[in-house]
Amino acid sequence: MNRLQRALDAIVERVDTPAPIVLADVMQDNIDRMQSFAAQHNLDVRPHVKTHKCVEIGRRQVDAGAIGITAGNVGEAEVFAAAGFDDIFIAYPVWPTGRKGARIRRLAETTRLRLGVDNFAAIDAIADAMEDDAGRLQVVVEVDCGARRSGAPPDAAGDLATLARKRGLVPVGVFTYPGHGSASPDARKRAAHDQEAALTAAVHSLNAAGISTAVVSAGSTPTVEFSTSSVITEIRPGEYVFNDLNNSRLGACTEDQIALFVAGAVVSDWVSDQRILDVGTKALSREGNLEIGYGAVAGTSAVLSKLNEYHGFLPLPAGDFRPSVGTVIPVVPNHVCPVVINFEELIVTDSTGASLQRWPVDARGFLN
Amino acid sequence: MNRLQRALDAIVERVDTPAPIVLADVMQDNIDRMQSFAAQHNLDVRPHVKTHKCVEIGRRQVDAGAIGITAGNVGEAEVFAAAGFDDIFIAYPVWPTGRKGARIRRLAETTRLRLGVDNFAAIDAIADAMEDDAGRLQVVVEVDCGARRSGAPPDAAGDLATLARKRGLVPVGVFTYPGHGSASPDARKRAAHDQEAALTAAVHSLNAAGISTAVVSAGSTPTVEFSTSSVITEIRPGEYVFNDLNNSRLGACTEDQIALFVAGAVVSDWVSDQRILDVGTKALSREGNLEIGYGAVAGTSAVLSKLNEYHGFLPLPAGDFRPSVGTVIPVVPNHVCPVVINFEELIVTDSTGASLQRWPVDARGFLN
Incomplete structure (x- = not known):
């Protein structure tokens, strides 16, 4: 180096x-390589902006073909929406503390906004906060695939999506994060396999409830190489834009x-x-x-x-x-x-x- | 709690x-208690703003009797100087990369600015950057007292101050940081003892070079309770304003x-x-x-x-x-x-x- x-x-x-x-040339190569990989496997790229938090870099990702961006909280989504990004997925099971419900409602007025949900209480709280505008907010059910972090069991996804629909929100699919794939080089492929199984089960659960799954969304820089199952429609890598020693050690x-x-x-x-x-x-x-x-x-x-x-x-x-x-x-x-x-x-x-x-x-x- | x-x-x-x-009431008690302790031991308080980085809190520290503030880098000093703080010690052996030399020179035009130095090359680089204004910049020689971080050996302090004076800078004293006092509750007192020994030796070194030591400056929240030697003139605690679990575990x-x-x-x-x-x-x-x-x-x-x-x-x-x-x-x-x-x-x-x-x-x- x-x-x-x-x-x-x-x-x-x-x-x-x-x-x-x-190094902008190395970064652009990273962006273009991810986009080529996704195109080859018929995947949409929705990069996570947590890594750069930089409008200029988000623009380069969209210019290269990203269909929108992923954010980790409402504040990030607000900053990128104000800069003109109009397709944002907050891939997090947000609980609308304080003014967050009103902020989400405002964001959804001008942006195609998707929000993660993983539990019944939050769906109710978010639907309440949306008041008459629930139909503007798409929700994506988070399921766990082995990271034991957030995310419902895959077979609960249908019930969650059903409640969301009942409350006027628009369930559009499912997502997960294979965080256990960062444990070691060998863990990457296994976690991607777990991810595929969980997403497949979650899709079945939604479909059994009569809800279609336009969005089946997967992580992450370390596992993306193995996230090419036909069930997956989009990937949400973040770190790939810069990379780092941890990803290098993992072989990513x-x-x-x-x-x-x-x-x-x-x-x-x-x-x-x-x-x-x-x-x-x-x-x-x-x-x-x-x-x-x-x-x-x-x-x-x-x-x-x-x-x-x-x-x-x-x-x-x-x-x-x-x-x-x-x-x-x-x-x-x-x-x-x-x-x-x-x-x-x-x-x-x-x-x-x-x-x-x-x-x-x-x-x-x-x-x- | x-x-x-x-x-x-x-x-x-x-x-x-x-x-x-x-909690402003708890914070104000922390500020007032530190000030009382210092008054009792005839010490000046120069709180480190690294902990809060907040002008409003810095003002409360000064209102309570702090003689000025400590900063960890030039940028912090600039923000507080712009807010009206006019007595600032950057307790760090700054190397003037990029525009930093010019920034220090500018700061010293409007603020009583003190800068840490611990080596001959940096003294030359900073004196060069000050151009004709070296006389506006006070320098304080950092000595090591056992943290094995930055800081010259105490007996080198006189030679460093001598070079600073030769280059037109204004050497005003010595400082150290007993970082090894955070290792355990028992380490606090021992590190404060090491601090006293190193500062005493450094004062002798400056005095032997014919340079007086108006400032003999000591750390730190964990060790301050034991930093009451008559050689010390000021203390630079930072974390005391909020405190945290680490300080609680140390008994500080x-x-x-x-x-x-x-x-x-x-x-x-x-x-x-x-x-x-x-x-x-x-x-x-x-x-x-x-x-x-x-x-x-x-x-x-x-x-x-x-x-x-x-x-x-x-x-x-x-x-x-x-x-x-x-x-x-x-x-x-x-x-x-x-x-x-x-x-x-x-x-x-x-x-x-x-x-x-x-x-x-x-x-x-x-x-x-």
Whole structure:
């Protein structure tokens, strides 16, 4: 990954560290490759914007052929709707606390809005909040496929969709998230298999209730390669746009497909064989563990062993890598999503470092 | 901590979850108690704004008697300077990447600005960046007291201050951070002892170089109780303003002194003896481990066992606590600082829930 250092060197005088650097060419290749894969398997792509929270990147995904976007909460959907995105799926079993019911109703006036539901009480609460406008809101029943997180048992999907229809909402299908596919490289295929079984059962459950399933929606970057069953109509990958070390370890991307890193400066070098970088949890978030560390320096075997809020601890491996104070180096995150939300803007260049743009992380603060 | 649930219940209809709730009365007590402690020991208080990043809270700290504020980077200092704070110490060995040198020079034009330094190269780089204005910038030499993070050996402090003076900067003293005092309750006192020894040695080193030490600055919420040596002139606690479970475990606060929690809703309950909350890493950050979990429900023994980005996994302990879907409950974070930066605003009430204000987290995005 020395190419990351080369790109960084070309723009370094314009980068205040720490800063998230995006290689637009690598990102565009990631977007196009996912779209080609989906086209080959007759799948719609509805990328999850949680990874980038950036309108400019969402536009590129739609320009490449995405049919709409996936959001994780109402706030993200509002930001993208205000920017002109008109087909949004909040893939989350939202409970309408506070003003959220009214916010959902307002969003549905101008956007084709889909909302996840996984339980009877929430369907009632959301239908109540929609008042006379329930018919504007499509709902998608979440079923569990083994992640043991949210999602109803697949055979309950029909009853949930029936209640939604009875309350005037528009049930359009089912979705799931194979989160257990991120446990190991081997888990990916097994989780995708579980996903197919759960979605198939959920489709049967809706159809048995007389409800058709236009939408049968699957996750996720680590499992998408195996999510090609004929029952599935759309995929909702998020991380593929940037990729990261976790996906690389799972075999879901190569290191060359990682499109985002954090530029950090060496700020202190008094402890022998250690450098302190200005990259701590306030830049990287605490994603990792003692075994894999908290982020790696591209082109080296050096890994951050510990993070404080503004400090990253970098033990130096044996060898030539002995950066002096003031050196700016590329840190590749384990998990990219919690990095992006720490920053106001992405510094966007390409592998040659020939250009530099700043794109706002538009939806970074809107997390409810 | 059932009082947190009571305060939450009083405002719950105006809270879109997840949301950070501040009890202003508990916070004000924390501020006042720290100020009394400092007055009693003849110490100045210079609170670290990393914990709240909120101008309104910084003002309350100054109104209570703080002599100025501590920031962790240039961006935080800029936000608070723009809001009228005129005495700011960036307690970090900044390397002036990109435009940072010019930003520091600009800040020093309108604010009494102090900057941490721990190495010769950075002193030169900062002096270069200050151009003819070096005399406007006070520098404070960081020394290590055992955290093995940043900071020069105490006996190098005099040489560093000498170079700073030669370059036209204004060396005013020394500082350290006893980070190793957060390792365990017993470590607090030992680390404070190490801190005193390192600061004493550093003062001698500066004095031997003919440089006086108006500022001898110490951390930190966990160690401040023991930071009362006569060599110390100021303390820089941050977390005390809100407190959190980590400080409570260390014995640095009581649970009744915790002034911030995250309101989360139960959104799914299909897995038996488990609830899913809409509180994941995008709200809490990943602060914790398998042993202590990732946040606790106030007034219960329930602890989040795992976080995804938008989902918190809450195994239910034996007993009566069986919240239904839609219930909004107070989650107390392990480490409060990485929570606040995830949000646009703090919801501020008091222990009775009688009022509700929204205070912006002004400096949340400015992390370089």
